[in-house]
Amino acid sequence: MQEAPPAPPHLSVIIPAYNEEKRLGATLARMIAYLEAQPYTWELVVVDDGSSDSTAAVADAAGDGGRLAVRVLRNSPNRGKGFSIRRGMLEARGKYRLFSDADLSTPIEEVEAFWSHFEKGAAVVIGSRALKESHLTVRQSPMREGAGRVFNSCVRWMLVPGIHDTQCGFKMFTAEAAEAVFPKQRMHGFSFDVEILMLARRAGFEVRELPVTWTNAPGTKVSAWKGATAFWDLVVLKLRHCRR
Numbered sequence: 001m002q003e004a005p006p007a008p009p010h011l012s013v014i015i016p017a018y019n020e021e022k023r024l025g026a027t028l029a030r031m032i033a034y035l036e037a038q039p040y041t042w043e044l045v046v047v048d049d050g051s052s053d054s055t056a057a058v059a060d061a062a063g064d065g066g067r068l069a070v071r072v073l074r075n076s077p078n079r080g081k082g083f084s085i086r087r088g089m090l091e092a093r094g095k096y097r098l099f100s101d102a103d104l105s106t107p108i109e110e111v112e113a114f115w116s117h118f119e120k121g122a123a124v125v126i127g128s129r130a131l132k133e134s135h136l137t138v139r140q141s142p143m144r145e146g147a148g149r150v151f152n153s154c155v156r157w158m159l160v161p162g163i164h165d166t167q168c169g170f171k172m173f174t175a176e177a178a179e180a181v182f183p184k185q186r187m188h189g190f191s192f193d194v195e196i197l198m199l200a201r202r203a204g205f206e207v208r209e210l211p212v213t214w215t216n217a218p219g220t221k222v223s224a225w226k227g228a229t230a231f232w233d234l235v236v237l238k239l240r241h242c243r244r
């Protein structure tokens with residue numbers, strides 16, 4: 001008699017990682033300590049995006065020889081953050097699916113505020129640094145903050161009105177929303193966040209934006225050039241949206 005497949009976990013946490021061997025271990029340890037204290041089932045899905053260091057080995061070690069629900073997916077070659085998150089969200093099994101940056105700039109504990117909004121009907125809940133209630137413990141440079149405000153103003157005007165911060169790397173979807181949105185995602189670079197929020201709204205899913213605690217982590221992999229090309233991505237998304 002064939003065994004029934006295991007029940008899906010309540011929460012999947014997806015972490016894209018590219019050459020993150022130095023800080024991934026601490027991030028996973030903090031996440032695991034938090035998740036083990038919760039009353040629900042969970043899994044961690046680390047997507048190693050073609051790293052040239054020991055990122056995958058660090059993630060494997062966090063699973064404690066299979067005792068903990070830690071899975072490692074490997075991209076070869078490097079495919080970009082958007083691709084990694086798309087893959088992780090679609091291969092995750094959780095009823096709810098959260099993606100979080102490997103630098104843990106938004107603490108995993110912030111997820112606690114999200115649950116009540118799902119209970120009230122939201123399908124997508126996103127963290128935001130731009131709301132007045134948000135707590136930024138270490139800020140970005142004035143230049144980066146200024147560029148971010150300009151970018152988000154363009155996003156609201158062109159694609160997703162009403163959302164103040166599309167780029168915070170702490171977003172959570174129901175399984176239904178994730179499986180409807182991510183197969184349609186085409187952007188793999190900086191602007192993939194904008195695309196998935198646009199797709200979620202177009203599909204009729206309610207998106208809610210919440211304040212979070214956020215700390216700017218050194219060693220960002222978003223270069224000035226990538227940030228600049230993101231403005232062109234908005235034009236591409238707008239044209240694609242108009243054609244449809």
